[in-house]
Amino acid sequence: ALAWAYSAPPARLKRNGWWGNLACGLSYESLAWATGAAVALGGARPPAAVLALALLYGLGAHGIMTLNDFKSVAGDRLCGVRSLPVQLGADRAARV
Numbered sequence: 001a002l003a004w005a006y007s008a009p010p011a012r013l014k015r016n017g018w019w020g021n022l023a024c025g026l027s028y029e030s031l032a033w034a035t036g037a038a039v040a041l042g043g044a045r046p047p048a049a050v051l052a053l054a055l056l057y058g059l060g061a062h063g064i065m066t067l068n069d070f071k072s073v074a075g076d077r078l079c080g081v082r083s084l085p086v087q088l089g090a091d092r093a094a095r096v
Contacts, residue, residue: 002027017084017093021065022058030058066093 002023005011014020033054037046046054069076069083070090076083084093 015080016082017066017069017087021062021084024065025058025061026055028058029061030054033057066096069093 002013006013006020006023013023031054034046034051037050037054038044066084069085070093073083073085073090075081076086084096087093088096
């Protein structure tokens with residue numbers, strides 16, 4: 001569902017640096033880590049500490065995606081993509 005919402009209208013989360021990066025981080029990192037932990041535990045629900053760590057990995061992926069957005073600020077502006085550097089400016093986005 002997150003992958004669909006990332007690319008497909010009407011949501012197209014990729015047009016927003018907060019929602020698009022969060023959707024990718026949660027689906028590609030957090031979900032993968034939580035699923036791997038559940039498999040390693042024989043299908044049991046992973047402990048809260050493991051789920052918290054999986055969430056942190058997803059948030060880290062959000063940050064990595066934001067770093068990639070700095071190289072395309074001019075193009076993002078022209079195409080209407082509201083990446084964090086476009087929304088906040090380069091200095092504020094770097095601090096976030």
